[in-house]
Amino acid sequence: AQSVTQLGSHVSVSEGALVLLRCNYSSSVPPYLFWYVQYPNQGLQLLLKYTTGATLVKGINGFEAEFKKSETSFHLTKPSAHMSDAAEYFCAVSDSNYQLIWGAGTKLIIKP
Amino acid sequence: NAGVTQTPKFQVLKTGQSMTLQCAQDMNHEYMSWYRQDPGMGLRLIHYSVGAGITDQGEVPNGYNVSRSTTEDFPLRLLSAAPSQTSVYFCASSFISSTSRNEQFFGPGTRLTVL
Numbered sequence: 001a002q003s004v005t006q007l008g009s010h011v012s013v014s015e016g017a018l019v020l021l022r023c024n025y026s027s028s029v030p031p032y033l034f035w036y037v038q039y040p041n042q043g044l045q046l047l048l049k050y051t052t053g054a055t056l057v058k059g060i061n062g063f064e065a066e067f068k069k070s071e072t073s074f075h076l077t078k079p080s081a082h083m084s085d086a087a088e089y090f091c092a093v094s095d096s097n098y099q100l101i102w103g104a105g106t107k108l109i110i111k112p
Numbered sequence: 113n114a115g116v117t118q119t120p121k122f123q124v125l126k127t128g129q130s131m132t133l134q135c136a137q138d139m140n141h142e143y144m145s146w147y148r149q150d151p152g153m154g155l156r157l158i159h160y161s162v163g164a165g166i167t168d169q170g171e172v173p174n175g176y177n178v179s180r181s182t183t184e185d186f187p188l189r190l191l192s193a194a195p196s197q198t199s200v201y202f203c204a205s206s207f208i209s210s211t212s213r214n215e216q217f218f219g220p221g222t223r224l225t226v227l
Binding site (some may be wrong): 009034036041042043044045046049069090094098099100101103104105 | 116152153154155156157159202204208211214215216217218219220221223
């Protein structure tokens with residue numbers, strides 16, 4: 001069965017520092033992987049996705065993620081954190097029945 | 113396009129009361145789903161539908177009913193509210209295809225408190 005693990009329920013970085021949010025997955029089929037962001041008191045919106053092809057995926061707001069099959073990982077990064085990046089981030093994998101399997105989420109805290 | 117809309121935004125119920133959370137989408141998506149979000153537990157799928165007249169259970173269906181009479185609407189009914197159903201509820205919709213693989217669009221959520 002597919003599963004998603006997000007390491008760290010909370011991650012704190014200083015403004016201007018590198019953001020790294022970790023996501024590992026297990027999948028019995030070639031994975032389609034998603035990162036969603038949820039700003040306070042809002043719904044989720046798609047940040048980026050990996051389907052096939054290029055393993056480095058660029059998303060909105062300067063975020064990118066790299067699909068590493070050998071490590072079963074899809075970590076999310078941003079070179080320089082901004083206060084507006086404070087939000088909760090969810091990683092998800094699409095299973096063989098097209099259902100999304102969700103990670104538990106990581107709250108990103110930005111220190112001024 | 114309004115996207116996915118949900119009403120109400122907030123609701124307080126007493127134990128045993130029933131209510132319906134509304135969800136509508138204007139993107140002609142065949143797939144619609146309901147999730148609940150609780151702290152530290154991510155999103156848990158309650159029910160989903162792959163088209164009008166077709167619904168199925170997700171991970172946590174007990175205490176909830178759904179129906180899908182049109183492509184646009186997918187209401188979630190709480191039959192007899194319990195404090196354990198206090199949560200934030202999200203509706204989502206998508207196309208299902210081998211290329212989109214269920215990339216979902218979310219509504220703004222309904223925050224429900226059951227006393």
